[in-house]
Amino acid sequence: MTEAHERIVEDLAAYVLGSLEAEERLRVEAHLATCLTCAGLVAEYRGVMGLLPAGLEPVAPPGTAWQTIQAAAQNRRPRRTISLTVLSQWLRIARWPAAAAVGALLIVWNVMLQRELTRRAPGPALGPEVEALSRRPGRIVILHGTGKPGASARIFVAVDGGGHLAVSGLDLLPRERTYQLWFVRSQAPPVTAATFAVDASGRAWAKVTTPGSLDDVHAIFVTDELSGSAAPSGRPLLEAQPWR
Amino acid sequence: MRVGEESALEALYARYGGLVYTLALRIVGDAELAREVLQDTFLSSWHGREAYDPGRGRLPWWLMGIARNRAIDLLRSRPHRARLREQDHLGRGIPESASPDTEEVLVARRAVTGALARLSTPQREVIELAYYAGLTQAEIARELAQPLGTVKSRTRQAMDQLRQALRSLMDQEKGRSQHGD
Numbered sequence: 001m002t003e004a005h006e007r008i009v010e011d012l013a014a015y016v017l018g019s020l021e022a023e024e025r026l027r028v029e030a031h032l033a034t035c036l037t038c039a040g041l042v043a044e045y046r047g048v049m050g051l052l053p054a055g056l057e058p059v060a061p062p063g064t065a066w067q068t069i070q071a072a073a074q075n076r077r078p079r080r081t082i083s084l085t086v087l088s089q090w091l092r093i094a095r096w097p098a099a100a101a102v103g104a105l106l107i108v109w110n111v112m113l114q115r116e117l118t119r120r121a122p123g124p125a126l127g128p129e130v131e132a133l134s135r136r137p138g139r140i141v142i143l144h145g146t147g148k149p150g151a152s153a154r155i156f157v158a159v160d161g162g163g164h165l166a167v168s169g170l171d172l173l174p175r176e177r178t179y180q181l182w183f184v185r186s187q188a189p190p191v192t193a194a195t196f197a198v199d200a201s202g203r204a205w206a207k208v209t210t211p212g213s214l215d216d217v218h219a220i221f222v223t224d225e226l227s228g229s230a231a232p233s234g235r236p237l238l239e240a241q242p243w244r
Numbered sequence: 245m246r247v248g249e250e251s252a253l254e255a256l257y258a259r260y261g262g263l264v265y266t267l268a269l270r271i272v273g274d275a276e277l278a279r280e281v282l283q284d285t286f287l288s289s290w291h292g293r294e295a296y297d298p299g300r301g302r303l304p305w306w307l308m309g310i311a312r313n314r315a316i317d318l319l320r321s322r323p324h325r326a327r328l329r330e331q332d333h334l335g336r337g338i339p340e341s342a343s344p345d346t347e348e349v350l351v352a353r354r355a356v357t358g359a360l361a362r363l364s365t366p367q368r369e370v371i372e373l374a375y376y377a378g379l380t381q382a383e384i385a386r387e388l389a390q391p392l393g394t395v396k397s398r399t400r401q402a403m404d405q406l407r408q409a410l411r412s413l414m415d416q417e418k419g420r421s422q423h424g425d
Contacts, residue, residue, distance in 0.1 A: 013400045014400075018378070021382060050304060055352075061279070
């Protein structure tokens with residue numbers, strides 16, 4: 001084993017605990033994509049992580065919590081009905097290629113996120129939120145300046161919800177106006193996912209309230225509105241390319 | 245868990261709801277916020293169930309991962325810190341213990357508490373700061389006033405010891421998952 005390999009091995013436990021800095025995490029993920037020994041060790045550490053909560057003295061959840069979850073789940077019935085069993089059978093066959101692909105995707109996701117972070121406008125520290133977001137795999141949706149040439153945006157959406165929007169190239173707006181990000185589903189009115197202003201250099205970083213899965217969304221765009229509009233009134237300045 | 249079957253979600257909640265809530269409460273230290281984490285976790289797992297990859301571990305491990313991420317995000321958020329400061333004056337609302345456990349749960353708890361008890365105090369400390377407080381290795385090093393290398397070594401040694409100590413339990417769990425979760 002090389003010295004570089006040993007250094008990675010030293011970091012694997014902290015990696016599984018989500019306790020590495022971004023740069024270290026990227027290094028580990030790049031290594032895991034090619035090293036089966038370390039991937040196996042990571043799987044075992046994940047087993048340890050999964051068992052740790054079993055050591056806690058159990059506390060009963062509130063009695064009404066299930067009703068709340070059930071009601072919310074019923075409000076968003078799934079569109080597709082494929083079986084996870086089929087997925088798991090397929091993954092058993094293509095386990096290692098799939099693991100390598102997932103590893104590569106995670107690396108791309110993290111690299112893109114880090115690039116966006118270095119490009120973002122100066123402002124208050126985002127540390128914990130971005131750190132948390134970059135720990136999780138997710139999707140990146142790219143918006144182009146169809147109504148504002150030169151402008152662009154990225155939406156980072158973690159698979160378990162939550163997201164951020166990074167924008168550049170928009171004009172500074174008068175105080176009474178604001179930019180709004182819209183998600184549009186079939187046969188449903190557009191909903192605002194974020195409201196934001198840009199700084200003097202035309203950039204912004206905003207938290208996005210993602211409406212569940214992006215699979216149901218057929219349009220994503222940004223308009224310029226009179227503060228807090230309930231529906232888009234202006235023409236789209238930024239629009240998403242197909243993201244599926 | 246089959247996609248689209250709410251009964252599967254109900255079964256999942258019946259089996260792991262208590263554990264998710266217990267973990268959330270241990271991390272955020274507040275009953276109302278723990279409830280929020282519990283609800284978010286099951287709804288996220290429901291909406292994002294296609295992202296579950298059995299090759300990366302058992303379903304409960306995936307669920308605990310979602311719960312832990314949610315709880316730590318909340319733990320690090322400014323409003324949460326303000327709320328806890330406020331509650332320090334009022335006393336925290338920690339609920340009562342759960343109903344009696346099954347033999348399976350008791351065996352797992354004994355194994356995990358035993359394994360943690362056999363770690364040295366510094367090893368246990370780094371695991372708790374990383375797992376329950378969501379601190380990075382660098383933050384732990386600052387918190388404990390120890391070199392980063394020392395913290396990393398302790399973390400690795402602790403996880404290796406836990407891995408050895410819990411191996412048979414992990415094998416049993418894997419066996420169970422192969423017979424269906």
